[in-house]
Amino acid sequence: MKAIGLTVFGNPGTFEEIDVNLPDLKDNQVLVEVKASSINPGDEPLRTGEIFKSSVGGQWSEKLPIFLGSEVAGIIKAVGKKVTRFKVHDRVMGLAIHSGVYQDFVAVDEDHLTKFSENISYEIAGAAPTIALTAKQALFDHGNLLKGQRVLIQGGAGGVGHVAIQLAKNHGAYVITTARKNNYDFVKALGADEVYDYTEFDIADIIHEKVDLVIDTVMETSIIKNNGALGEVGKKSLSVIKDNGKYVSIVSFGLNSYPMKRNIDAHFFQSKPNHSDFEKIMNWIEMKELHIHIDKIFPLSPQGIEEAYIHSKKQPKKGRISVSKIQK
Template identity: 55%
Template structure:
């Protein structure tokens, strides 16, 4: 089968097409013919080799072997199931997550990391959804314990996780403030944000008149990547949270050890795939309560992935960039 992999770390041109065997299944896995996947910020960290400079590099040593197939989201059609799999059968349309390696014709995924998708949902939208939707879902409801009527600040409201979080928070009855560049303001307001602040033109701390109950920080900060601790944006986030509020970060991986500030609960997490949450997300998408914005779609080819990575590094950014097998046929 075809796979597109890194043969060295660096610029997108290091991607090469390889011929690999179809994955063998364990008893609890499902074999999926991949129809769509997408690009996430973590893919850039691995592809460029920046992860090697991170304080967390030691945690990924067993994942840094070359050649490396990137991608951790998949949407497609079930081809085969393991002996103990009970929830899926060949022919099912599904979406799900793996640790890494979805840029391949066939992908083996744990049964509990999948959900059936409705016929009304395209593979492209489903392939863009798993990581960002699961991260936003768990950030708001499992870790943030968001309640109707609460005020929440969502950093990078037009991004992958951010644009999902804006929709979910507003539907849950929260008052939503989001940051975004000026050209994304109409987009973010259309998702449901009550206020949108251009963080490049104004200090958001001066624009927020009343403290918020929760901050969800999805904005990349160079100083945070170097230390894992809240950088300039993080320090400002603390300043707008009420005493005893909540600060959820998907970027500041050292925040759990950060000294407590005004009894604010500060927590970093990475999404943990499970079928229950994926099914809830799929239902929201089926009922048009959640829309994953596909910024642009590229073919499942070396050239297509190269173009997709180049696009992911450009402005403006909005939603997700998708890799589709349909375009490579």
């Protein structure tokens, strides 16, 4: 089968079509024919190669090619012996962990998928898994958001941010968010009660009534340079949280090593895929309680993926960038 691999590190890097073997199917896995996926900002250090630089001489310590992408929407072509939820020809979406999905077929754990109806496009289903799962778990599993509470969502026009606004508002929270000015109308239409441009204003000077919870989705260069510690956005976020409030970051990966003041519960987390959460997410989409905004769709081809990564670096953008094999 064909797979699209990264063959040269860089910005955006070089992708090529490569012949690979059909993946072996474990008893708890299904074989999915890939129809659509998306561009994940979390792949950035993989794509550029920075994550593989050795400490000696700055040389590359990882052999190419490598295979990126984890979000998948497609059709089941085969099922493992112990699979009970799915059958051949089911339309499914979810996450293929550590395998890369820019290829013809991918083996995915049964618990990392859910079915979706023909009312939902492959592009929407392939754009939803990471951002919707992360927003759901950040708000409710880690943030314990309650009806009537005040929440600040940093980076409200992005993938996770634009989903988090909708979920928080649907839950009965008062939603404050940050976005660039040209995305104000977008985040307000999603349900934001207040919106500020964090590139122009210090939120500590604007938000006078402190919030119960902050969800931080803004990746800053300073976070990488400081071993995952809080960036400037994160530091300002802490100043507007109530005593005993919560700060949940999906970007400051070293945050859990730093003690917090005023008994603020602050931690970094990575979402954990599971069938139950994916089922909820697709039900919200089906019932039109959650809208996944796609900024642009590119072909799921070597050139298309390169162009999609170039587009992902541009501003302004909002929502998600999709890559698809479906001809429009």
